Amino acid sequence: MLPEQENPVTPVIEARSLTKRYGDVTAVDGIDFAVRSGESFGLLGPNGAGKSTAMRMIGGVSQRSSGELSIMGLDPDGKGPEVRAHLGVVPQQDNLDEELTVRDNLIVYGRYFGLPFSYLRPKAWELLEFAQLTEKADVRVDDLSGGMKRRLVIARALVNDPKILLLDEPTTGLDPQARHTLWDRLFRLKERGTTLVLTTHYMDEAEQLCDRLIVVDHGRIMAEGSPSSLIREHSSREVLEVRFGAQRNEEVARQLERELPGRTTPADRPLVERIESLPDRVLVYAHEGEAALEAVTGLGLAPITSLVRRSSLEDVFLTLTGRSLIE
Known part of the structure; x- marks a missing residue:
């Protein structure tokens, strides 16, 4: 089942003066951005720039300190469960159940959404094929390589057919071959109409994957545009x-x-x-x-x-x- 297409003119994510403070520390400092349906949007910056904090607010797991944030027309602070129903999340660190098999990780995760076994069994095979893991279906996660685990995390994030996929540092720690394989899977998702929002501190990854991006440092947006336009403007x-x-x-x-x-x-x-x-x-x-x-x-x-x-x-x-x- 392909994701339902949204109106590409109306942003599926919109932030205005979005701010997050932890005591005296301002992690995200009044940023504005909008993400259109079906595009690949990146947050590029060094470690500690505020990228992951922004992603947690988008995902509805961290409340903003001030400003406005809309996901699919919903406020994630007040409509967290409804927002998360439309999202797939690939966290920075793999959080798979390593005692379960590859296929069971998908099925158990799908049950958290209340999805029935009659849907999850064929869906799991569809996702394993997409992630090139069909031959590993009955293997315990603990026996997978790092690249395979990242592909499984992405497959798991797609079990509820999300309209928006959030990816926090999706290829950190992977070798070049595994990174390129993962990029190919993400390109395929974009071709199917899934909106991608990713954080990265790899410049080549941002150039490869992002239609548009914001460069973030110390919680503030330093620049915004397509990779090519940013290079023309600033270098x-x-x-x-x-x-x-x-x-x-x-x-x-x-x-x-x-x-x-x-x-x-x-x-x-x-x-x-x-x-x-x-x-x-x-x-x-x-x-x-x-x-x-x-x-x-x-x-x-x-x-x-x-x-x-x-x-x-x-x-x-x-x-x-x-x-x-x-x-």
């Missing part, structure tokens, strides 16, 4: 990464900041937009990375390694906050 076309050794990077960055600004490319563009010094490398933000590298070597500087690449969401975050997204 250069290309980035030159050069390494001179941990003892020289900062010194070289200061020299580049003195020497390179003001220079232009043959197309009369600024050669360098910004220079960022990190402990292990120097980032030179430029429209043409190769031209920037020529300018660096023209100063008599010989980097140990150099790399020219397209800008990414990590560069957006560095521009907005001045520190690495991965903590």
